[in-house]
Amino acid sequence: MNSKLIVQKFGGTSVGDAERIKRVAERIKSYYDKKIHVVVVVSAMGHTTDNLIRLASEVSDNPPRREMDMLLSTGEQVSVAMLAIALDKIGVKAVSFTGAQVKIITNQNFSNARIEKIHTETLEKALNEGKVCIVAGFQGIDADQNITTLGRGGSDTTAVALAAALKANECEIYTDVDGVYTTDPNKVPSARKLSHISYDEMLELASMGAGVLHSRSVEFAKKYDVVIHVRSSFNFSEGTLVVPEEKIVEKLLVTGVTLKKDESRISLSEIPDRPGVAAEIFEFLAKLKINVDMIVQSTGTNKLNTISFTILEKDTDTALRELDLVVKKWGSGLVSADREIAIVSAVGVGMKSHEGIAAKMFSAFAREGINIEMISTSEIKIACVIHRKSGEKALNILHEVFELGKVPA
Numbered sequence: 001m002n003s004k005l006i007v008q009k010f011g012g013t014s015v016g017d018a019e020r021i022k023r024v025a026e027r028i029k030s031y032y033d034k035k036i037h038v039v040v041v042v043s044a045m046g047h048t049t050d051n052l053i054r055l056a057s058e059v060s061d062n063p064p065r066r067e068m069d070m071l072l073s074t075g076e077q078v079s080v081a082m083l084a085i086a087l088d089k090i091g092v093k094a095v096s097f098t099g100a101q102v103k104i105i106t107n108q109n110f111s112n113a114r115i116e117k118i119h120t121e122t123l124e125k126a127l128n129e130g131k132v133c134i135v136a137g138f139q140g141i142d143a144d145q146n147i148t149t150l151g152r153g154g155s156d157t158t159a160v161a162l163a164a165a166l167k168a169n170e171c172e173i174y175t176d177v178d179g180v181y182t183t184d185p186n187k188v189p190s191a192r193k194l195s196h197i198s199y200d201e202m203l204e205l206a207s208m209g210a211g212v213l214h215s216r217s218v219e220f221a222k223k224y225d226v227v228i229h230v231r232s233s234f235n236f237s238e239g240t241l242v243v244p245e246e247k248i249v250e251k252l253l254v255t256g257v258t259l260k261k262d263e264s265r266i267s268l269s270e271i272p273d274r275p276g277v278a279a280e281i282f283e284f285l286a287k288l289k290i291n292v293d294m295i296v297q298s299t300g301t302n303k304l305n306t307i308s309f310t311i312l313e314k315d316t317d318t319a320l321r322e323l324d325l326v327v328k329k330w331g332s333g334l335v336s337a338d339r340e341i342a343i344v345s346a347v348g349v350g351m352k353s354h355e356g357i358a359a360k361m362f363s364a365f366a367r368e369g370i371n372i373e374m375i376s377t378s379e380i381k382i383a384c385v386i387h388r389k390s391g392e393k394a395l396n397i398l399h400e401v402f403e404l405g406k407v408p409a
Helices: 018-032 048-057 065-089 121-128 154-166 199-207 215-224 277-287 313-330 349-353 357-367 388-401
Strands: 005-010 037-042 094-097 104-106 115-118 132-136 139-141 147-149 170-175 196-198 228-232 240-243 256-260 263-272 292-299 304-312 334-338 341-347 374-378 381-387
Touching: 005 018, 005 154, 018 037, 018 065, 037 065, 037 121, 037 154, 048 065, 065 094, 065 132, 065 139, 065 147, 094 121, 115 154, 121 132, 121 154, 132 154, 139 154, 154 170, 154 215, 196 199, 199 215, 199 240, 199 256, 199 341, 215 228, 256 388, 263 277, 263 313, 263 341, 277 292, 277 304, 277 313, 292 374, 304 313, 313 334, 341 388, 357 381, 357 388, 381 388
Parallel strands: 005 037, 005 170, 037 132, 094 132, 104 139, 170 228, 196 240
Antiparallel strands: 104 115, 139 147, 228 240, 256 341, 263 304, 263 334, 292 304, 341 381, 374 381
């Protein structure tokens, strides 16, 4: 074997059935035949995770999170064994591992655990023996030997974390698309594949609804300088490289636009205008493990405030129920939710050195009669909350206004 090491991750679609697993095995063999060390991370087959969740719901409407992690981790165990069997059939030495066997150590936050450390000795021994290592994605163990899972998209994080720990040359993420596009090609026909994108841009796009990569995996890649190569498992074409900003020669004004339709806006109106109120709200939400996205505060009259923020729609009922108890304790305030919002965003490192991006975006919406309800900005992002029915129209408008369908000269 030569010194080159590649970590590859295949998602549930890529290993959706026996035939697809055989195709993945053939792709891995093409690396193995070149004497390249390969560590493979796989997700559960097809809709296995959804089916397991549905199965648990038939037994309990509130199953313990520890037991759900025990249940859901079995999906990946099937995938790693199947792929090892397929590789053995075509003459490739391979060995499969669960997260626990590799010793991927996480915290104790069941269903959304974070990786704290990876012991590489087991994998390094197998690699030195000339074997392909196949690791179950999405899972690890905590300090008490409990099986934990990393949350949806966690297999991406497993792959990048392994690439960092093993100092791999590259981490290839195989999906059902052939790279990162300027926007969702299913919603905007003129969407264009990008050859390169920076960590920060990818992180913003991932957090704002681009489903190609899990945002936590991009954070890992940026922290440990892991090059991610997003590729299609259905062809051999080059995909998109996710790299440090300084490695990108052509920095676009706007690199991509996104649409997110899985959030709600919570508003707390007529609440006390005094120090500590906002802190109490968001500390309370943090204890409930509810992530907050955009926040807007406005001061009214009679020392009363309104604070609005967006959260995942699935957390809305919990937030409403618990925050209602908070405002009752204060003796003033109303809690309401708007479930018909969408968040449309423009992202690009070119925003750092160019003015007028926001004006261009807002003017385009105004011409089309799209009302902006909330605005959030960062150094490389502008995000707007609008009515959900205008979401796809707004996405197409932004893609056209910033000429993202054109290949840079």
